[in-house]
Amino acid sequence: MNILELNGISKKYDQEEILRNVNLKIKKGTNLGLIGPTGCGKTTLLRIIDLLETPDSGKIVFNDIDVLNSSKKEKIQIRRKIGMVFQKPVVFRGTVMENVAYGPDIRGRDKNELKGKISEKLESLGLGGYEDRDASSLSGGETQRMALARVLINEPELLVLDEPTANLDPLSTEKIESIILELKKNETTVIMATHDLIQGQRLCDEIAILNHKIFQIGSPEDVFSKPKNRFVADFVGVKNIIQGHAEAASEGLSAINTSSLIIYSSESLKGPVHASIRPEDITISLNKVETSALNEFKGEVSEISKQGALVNVKINVSGEIFMVYMTRKSFLDMELTIGSPLWIQFKASAVHVFK
Amino acid sequence: MNILELNGISKKYDQEEILRNVNLKIKKGTNLGLIGPTGCGKTTLLRIIDLLETPDSGKIVFNDIDVLNSSKKEKIQIRRKIGMVFQKPVVFRGTVMENVAYGPDIRGRDKNELKGKISEKLESLGLGGYEDRDASSLSGGETQRMALARVLINEPELLVLDEPTANLDPLSTEKIESIILELKKNETTVIMATHDLIQGQRLCDEIAILNHKIFQIGSPEDVFSKPKNRFVADFVGVKNIIQGHAEAASEGLSAINTSSLIIYSSESLKGPVHASIRPEDITISLNKVETSALNEFKGEVSEISKQGALVNVKINVSGEIFMVYMTRKSFLDMELTIGSPLWIQFKASAVHVFK
Amino acid sequence: MNEFLNGMLQAINLILTLNPELVEITTRTLFISLSATFIAALIAIPLGGLINFKKFKGKRSLINLIQTLYSLPTVLVGLFVFLLLSQQGVFGDLNLLFTPTGMIIGQTLLILPILIGFTITALKTVGKDLTDLSISLGASEFQTIYTIMREAKYAIMAAVILGFGRAISEVGVAIMIGGNIRGATRVITTTISLETSKGNLELSIALGIILLGIALIINLMLNQIQEN
Amino acid sequence: MNEFLNGMLQAINLILTLNPELVEITTRTLFISLSATFIAALIAIPLGGLINFKKFKGKRSLINLIQTLYSLPTVLVGLFVFLLLSQQGVFGDLNLLFTPTGMIIGQTLLILPILIGFTITALKTVGKDLTDLSISLGASEFQTIYTIMREAKYAIMAAVILGFGRAISEVGVAIMIGGNIRGATRVITTTISLETSKGNLELSIALGIILLGIALIINLMLNQIQEN
Amino acid sequence: MNGGFQEKQILRVSTTTSLEDTGLVDNLETAFEKEHPNIDVQFVSAGTGIALKYAEKGDADMVIVHDKKKEQQFIDDGYGTKRYPFAYNYFYIVGPTSDPAKIKGMKNATEAFKKIMEAGEANSSVKFVSRGDNSGTNSRELKIWNNTKANYNSSINGSSWYIETGKGMGDTLVIANEKSAYTLSDSGTYLAFKGNITLVPYLTSGKDLLNVYSAIPVNPEKIKGVNYNASMEFVDFLLSTEGQQLIGNYGKEKYGQALFIPLYGKGEPT
Ligand SMILES: Nc1ncnc2c1ncn2[C@@H]1O[C@H](COP(=O)(O)OP(=O)(O)OP(=O)(O)O)[C@@H](O)[C@H]1O
Ligand SMILES: Nc1ncnc2c1ncn2[C@@H]1O[C@H](COP(=O)(O)OP(=O)(O)OP(=O)(O)O)[C@@H](O)[C@H]1O
Numbered sequence A, B: 001m002n003i004l005e006l007n008g009i010s011k012k013y014d015q016e017e018i019l020r021n022v023n024l025k026i027k028k029g030t031n032l033g034l035i036g037p038t039g040c041g042k043t044t045l046l047r048i049i050d051l052l053e054t055p056d057s058g059k060i061v062f063n064d065i066d067v068l069n070s071s072k073k074e075k076i077q078i079r080r081k082i083g084m085v086f087q088k089p090v091v092f093r094g095t096v097m098e099n100v101a102y103g104p105d106i107r108g109r110d111k112n113e114l115k116g117k118i119s120e121k122l123e124s125l126g127l128g129g130y131e132d133r134d135a136s137s138l139s140g141g142e143t144q145r146m147a148l149a150r151v152l153i154n155e156p157e158l159l160v161l162d163e164p165t166a167n168l169d170p171l172s173t174e175k176i177e178s179i180i181l182e183l184k185k186n187e188t189t190v191i192m193a194t195h196d197l198i199q200g201q202r203l204c205d206e207i208a209i210l211n212h213k214i215f216q217i218g219s220p221e222d223v224f225s226k227p228k229n230r231f232v233a234d235f236v237g238v239k240n241i242i243q244g245h246a247e248a249a250s251e252g253l254s255a256i257n258t259s260s261l262i263i264y265s266s267e268s269l270k271g272p273v274h275a276s277i278r279p280e281d282i283t284i285s286l287n288k289v290e291t292s293a294l295n296e297f298k299g300e301v302s303e304i305s306k307q308g309a310l311v312n313v314k315i316n317v318s319g320e321i322f323m324v325y326m327t328r329k330s331f332l333d334m335e336l337t338i339g340s341p342l343w344i345q346f347k348a349s350a351v352h353v354f355k
Numbered sequence C, D: 001m002n003e004f005l006n007g008m009l010q011a012i013n014l015i016l017t018l019n020p021e022l023v024e025i026t027t028r029t030l031f032i033s034l035s036a037t038f039i040a041a042l043i044a045i046p047l048g049g050l051i052n053f054k055k056f057k058g059k060r061s062l063i064n065l066i067q068t069l070y071s072l073p074t075v076l077v078g079l080f081v082f083l084l085l086s087q088q089g090v091f092g093d094l095n096l097l098f099t100p101t102g103m104i105i106g107q108t109l110l111i112l113p114i115l116i117g118f119t120i121t122a123l124k125t126v127g128k129d130l131t132d133l134s135i136s137l138g139a140s141e142f143q144t145i146y147t148i149m150r151e152a153k154y155a156i157m158a159a160v161i162l163g164f165g166r167a168i169s170e171v172g173v174a175i176m177i178g179g180n181i182r183g184a185t186r187v188i189t190t191t192i193s194l195e196t197s198k199g200n201l202e203l204s205i206a207l208g209i210i211l212l213g214i215a216l217i218i219n220l221m222l223n224q225i226q227e228n
Numbered sequence E: 001m002n003g004g005f006q007e008k009q010i011l012r013v014s015t016t017t018s019l020e021d022t023g024l025v026d027n028l029e030t031a032f033e034k035e036h037p038n039i040d041v042q043f044v045s046a047g048t049g050i051a052l053k054y055a056e057k058g059d060a061d062m063v064i065v066h067d068k069k070k071e072q073q074f075i076d077d078g079y080g081t082k083r084y085p086f087a088y089n090y091f092y093i094v095g096p097t098s099d100p101a102k103i104k105g106m107k108n109a110t111e112a113f114k115k116i117m118e119a120g121e122a123n124s125s126v127k128f129v130s131r132g133d134n135s136g137t138n139s140r141e142l143k144i145w146n147n148t149k150a151n152y153n154s155s156i157n158g159s160s161w162y163i164e165t166g167k168g169m170g171d172t173l174v175i176a177n178e179k180s181a182y183t184l185s186d187s188g189t190y191l192a193f194k195g196n197i198t199l200v201p202y203l204t205s206g207k208d209l210l211n212v213y214s215a216i217p218v219n220p221e222k223i224k225g226v227n228y229n230a231s232m233e234f235v236d237f238l239l240s241t242e243g244q245q246l247i248g249n250y251g252k253e254k255y256g257q258a259l260f261i262p263l264y265g266k267g268e269p270t
């Protein structure tokens, strides 16, 4: 069952179209990641979902209720089932306890009974003992976690998170992420905007790439490895993108003709295309080897940069640049330096073709 | 020459000690990264450096001037040489142009002359054409970039950045990072708080690990690979940390006795210690091999998780867990599954020992 | 300026001897002005909240009108209420003319615009973020208004203090509706007027100082309330 | 309530016929109250800024005192300035008693506390973040105050409108210092008082309506200024 | 009478400010209430015009004023039953000690006014301050100007020597004092302000300056609900020997002279 459906949502600010015909269907219990460049409309879309902003056109269906045409009272009832943590968390005057108790309070729950529950929630978010702190004196990360507690205490059916870990260090991020994953077990649906692609991959069942309209939506695996178009490819950081013209070749393969190379792909798209090969799918050898890989080219090292546990090596093959990741160890073993000649190999099935 | 020196800075809020005896010396033109868990006092320290907060004790020397004992006028002069971008960027009422022009305005610069410069600066930060937008309607990332423009337009000698890319997508982050690296060429000193360790590694000449006091300060290489203590090790995400008792062994080596293994290290620290081995320094083979590595153990795969281009494999060796990174390719080649038996090897020189 | 010194001495003397007429007038003054302030606040704060949060046509004009009523001369309010409460007026049957209740009605009307207007101003300064936060957490319209009120309580209390100041210091309404009747509707300001017109300047000054003293005490108390 | 209807008709009639005495009194009223508002704003806004931003001992008490002066009865201010300006007073030589200048002085003193107090309240509502931002960008104390003022301009303008309303609607100062002298210091409110005491209720109402009309125009203009 | 436990009734008397300012009404109230414990007398003071308006609207049961022409009009319109004159005194013509118009020693108010007018036209330091508020005192002043045969509207009102205050007697005296001007004042207010001002009285008696105070109950047939009985009780008290003595003695202690001359049943002086 879909907990939320957006149909043809559009929104303009001062003539400028921020969202254009956005369609989304979210199944109960899924985690949807909303990813896109800054200013692409993520926050706007989330605010529309939280009923804080009214779209210029389109339809919103929450739990089978047509939201935009429902009464004020119904809207409040719906909003009480949705919890949103804002990108720029603001606090009410008062203590952390008072801030977190706000939601239960306005729902008429007994405050005293809740005190224990709130303390537990704070504890679970690493804010144990913060009950009586002045909320406005919290640090950036503390504020963000308090904002999460303030929403979670209401046990929302749909949790809307706008960059929930933007102000957090890795340890706190890990904690929040595990809480988000935990929620999934309770059938809580989560929509989160994030600019951290890895985080999206880790937490989400579905990823939507947004830039005023939705460019691609699908499983993280699909979106990251099979971008449907150049925008998504660039944005998700697909590294080896090559332009060319694809034609049919033998055995269901297609041959992509770039200005200097012919690359074989097992995908069938024809015409002017982009092809991409993931760096981790490319192997390197100092000498030509016999493998099953259809694509083998000679090139030379053009750039080396270390990044964490890995080394990025860029290899120039007749003008096309291929990026390859190596572990430090194999990098050292091969004794590569700028200009070293080598061979690269990749399978036809590792070549993704898109428009 | 040191542009800034902090001596014995301490600060309490409501009895609680937020900063304890912080000492820092920053050479002109360096990039210092301030890393630490949320609530550890990063923002507080940066605010003290920007003279917004007065420490309870300690001394601040900026360009050889004893800041805390200088007159109001001198303080303003110093502040005009420091630019700070806040963690929670706020905006003045008005347009983007008016916001960015604020600094030059109060310095008595001619606004009209500056217009072109401001537009250029906005352009360089990806905010071209935003001049007349209402600043309060900007998105999270746009606001953060505008805040950076607002500070950079004053060409500060010392740039203080509090989580400068927390709200930015990877492309914008890349842009900001390249601007920060650019500034280095102009001899601008940068102090930045960040929770992104990789970012710290990429941008900074020095890293300080803060948790109310400074736990370690040094080059990123040092801090990340040779943590001085368990707090730093945990925090920077050092993965394979093993407790044991170190004793002298032959040929200048030390032998670290854990409950179940003896690990050789080329470092000389003795007594109760922690030892760490970076995942990328550990090799794996299906059979015992003859190598120069002094440490070789038999174990079995206990956990497998994919992360971006890499696969994390956890290997259980007599109860101690070792984490190893592999490329997807070699992971597939070795056909590992949970429970697969294998051998791990690492050199004595790859074993870092600390208290 | 000797009169001021003497006035001050006389004020001290009046207070120390607990002059019974002074006590009576002061009690009445406080009762009337506090009641008016209380009633006006009870009406104005929610009303100001509604006006601020509701979107409707003519809102800007309504606010302009309210701000215009800051210039309402007390005599005009006095006259208006007098005509309403007089035997021949619409509410003549209630026999409220020349009574403290009538004065309370008049002062309430007098300070309502100020209280409404400044409640609106106070609420305007609370950021939209907080309104959004409250709505997002599931608050009803009413609950949101209440929340934002609490955020603006400092400024709203300042408006209430202002309203009280206006009520206790005005004389036009008190004299037109109260009639400055000894033992029934005489308050501090009407006494000051009377004594001034009798030429008892020092007594007038003494009474003025006492009025300010009372206002100080009330303000301290209102500030205390606001802290909690 | 017929009087109100008649009053309104009379007001229209007075305006349409451009009754010369009305024109004279109205012009004088505007001149005096606008001048007082302008001078008071010139003093109160920077002073309020200073008080808000400076930390000093007794600040809380000072603000309490200022708020207490909201209750300043106009007669008391009138009396005070009268004693200063009278022939035997300290400033007797200036011959300002019974002149519009004297009235401006009195009204300025009357509305100063309100303007200072509400400037402080207005500034208090501007978040500390903005103060920090301004200081961090290198602003001097004065520049910071100016910046925060601009952020609070809506609330400050509301205070100015209130001050103007208080000045134009008050009668105590106008009558004590001006003396309601025909052709010299008679203003709308003193005329209303006079006509009321003569029993010309409808004329009083007409004048009150005209006063409010003027206030409306001024408020619209002040709001216009604030928009820019 | 239900054994004296009759419900307390209110008698509302509207009067002019100048009379209230003398303080006489407070004494009358106290003495009357002592005799009539079931009647609560409430004095409402206002300008003569509004004081009569209160009565016309039924908000007062009785008026006490000193403006014969308006009083007659009030009765002719059916609002009042009858005038009950109970005391009189004289208006004073007061002026600066320097007496620039040289009216000292004159006996005739009309002549004195004429002189002030002539001096005012000739000499800019001579001024006259008028209340200009349609009060009883102001009515009398206009009457005297009329007696001078000068045209009030063309040659007096608006002249530079003639200042209109539109205020009560006390304020007008203060203004006259500040401006070193002549003015017409009721004796009570002048005596009350004597300590604060330097003006001296020049003419204090004579037909032109005669000031008669009278009480007029509101006509219950015209205005429903007014307390006519209590009004008559108060009139009876005013005219009783006790009441007349109280009036005759009032002010001796404070000002060294009586402020009012009671009529003791004699006819209204003319
Ligand atoms: N004005 C204040 N009053 C009381 N406590 C404060 C105040 N400002 C900060 N603190 C507390 O001091 C601690 C350090 O705060 P700070 O903002 O420096 O943390 P931080 O390292 O910047 O954290 P983050 O990464 O979450 O931004 C926090 O626990 C915070 O709650
Ligand atoms: N109230 C508004 N008025 C005018 N423009 C607006 C308003 N709100 C947002 N915008 C503009 O709409 C665009 C999208 O804003 P939004 O906040 O949705 O972006 P976002 O995707 O959340 O970006 P970020 O990652 O930086 O937070 C931005 O260019 C922003 O400036």
Ligand SMILES: [Mg+2]
Residues within 6 Å of the ligand: A042, A043, A044, A087, A162, B139, B140, B141
């Ligand atoms: Mg956003």
Ligand SMILES: [Mg+2]
Residues within 6 Å of the ligand: A139, A140, A141, B042, B043, B044, B087, B162
């Ligand atoms: Mg921080």
